[in-house]
Amino acid sequence: MATRLPMHGEKTVVDHITVGLGKIATALRSQAWEGGTARRLTPTQGHILVLLAERAAKAVRLNDVAGELCLTAATVSDAVITLVEKKLVKKERSAEDRRALVLTLTAAGRREASQITGWTEVVQAGVKGLTPAEQTVFLRGLTKVMHSLQEQGVISVARMCAGCAYFQPYVHADAARPHHCGFVNKPLGEGQLRLDCPDFIPGSEADQPRRWQEFVRGGEGH
Numbered sequence: 001m002a003t004r005l006p007m008h009g010e011k012t013v014v015d016h017i018t019v020g021l022g023k024i025a026t027a028l029r030s031q032a033w034e035g036g037t038a039r040r041l042t043p044t045q046g047h048i049l050v051l052l053a054e055r056a057a058k059a060v061r062l063n064d065v066a067g068e069l070c071l072t073a074a075t076v077s078d079a080v081i082t083l084v085e086k087k088l089v090k091k092e093r094s095a096e097d098r099r100a101l102v103l104t105l106t107a108a109g110r111r112e113a114s115q116i117t118g119w120t121e122v123v124q125a126g127v128k129g130l131t132p133a134e135q136t137v138f139l140r141g142l143t144k145v146m147h148s149l150q151e152q153g154v155i156s157v158a159r160m161c162a163g164c165a166y167f168q169p170y171v172h173a174d175a176a177r178p179h180h181c182g183f184v185n186k187p188l189g190e191g192q193l194r195l196d197c198p199d200f201i202p203g204s205e206a207d208q209p210r211r212w213q214e215f216v217r218g219g220e221g222h
C-alpha cells in the first residue's frame with residue numbers, strides 16, 4: 001500500500017503562525033547582521049545601542065540590559081567593553097547605587113543607534129501593508145504571546161500596557177478608545193497599546209492577574 005503523504009491541512013493555524021513568527025525573527029536577525037557588518041558591530045552590540053536609544057537620556061543598568069535582551073551579564077559586559085572602546089557608550093557607577101554599573105549613549109552612540117534602527121524597516125514595510133483593523137488584531141495577539149513568553153520565563157518583564165500599574169482596561173464606553181492610561185490620564189485605543197513604554201511601571205503581584213483577566217475578557221466581548 002502506498003504511504004500517505006502528510007497533507008497541508010494537517011497543520012493547525014497555531015503551527016502556521018509559529019512558522020511565520022520564526023521567519024520574521026530570521027529576517028530581523030539577518031538584517032541586524034548585515035547592518036552590523038557594514039558598521040563593524042555585532043548584532044548584540046547593535047541591540048544594546050538601540051535599547052539605550054529607546055531609554056533616551058536615562059542611564060540603564062548593565063544587568064537590566066542583560067535581562068531585556070535575554071542575554072547573560074557576561075555577554076553584555078563583553079559587548080559593552082567594545083562599545084566603550086569605540087566611544088559609542090559611556091559606562092559608569094550609578095549615582096544611586098555605587099555597586100551598580102549604568103550605561104548611556106555618547107553623541108556618537110546616538111548617531112550610530114539612529115542608523116541601526118533602520119534594521120527593522122523591512123518588517124515595518126510588511127506591517128504597514130496591513131489594514132488598520134488587521135494591525136490592531138496583530139498588536140493584541142503580540143501582547144498575548146509576549147505575556148505568555150513572560151509567564152514561561154523566556155523573556156524578562158516586557159514594558160507593555162497590559163502589565164502596567166497605570167493601565168485600566170475597558171473602563172470607557174467608547175469602543176474606539178476603551179482603555180485608560182493613568183500616566184498621561186487619557187483614554188487609549190487598542191491600536192495605541194504599547195509593547196515597550198518608557199513610562200511603564202510594573203503592576204503589583206496582587207493586581208496584575210486581575211488586570212490581565214479584565215484585558216483578556218474585555219477583548220472577547222468586543
Ligand code: SF4
Nearest residue numbers: 161164167181183197
Ligand atoms: S504608562 Fe505606558 S505602559 Fe503604562 S498604561 Fe500608560 S502607555 Fe501603557
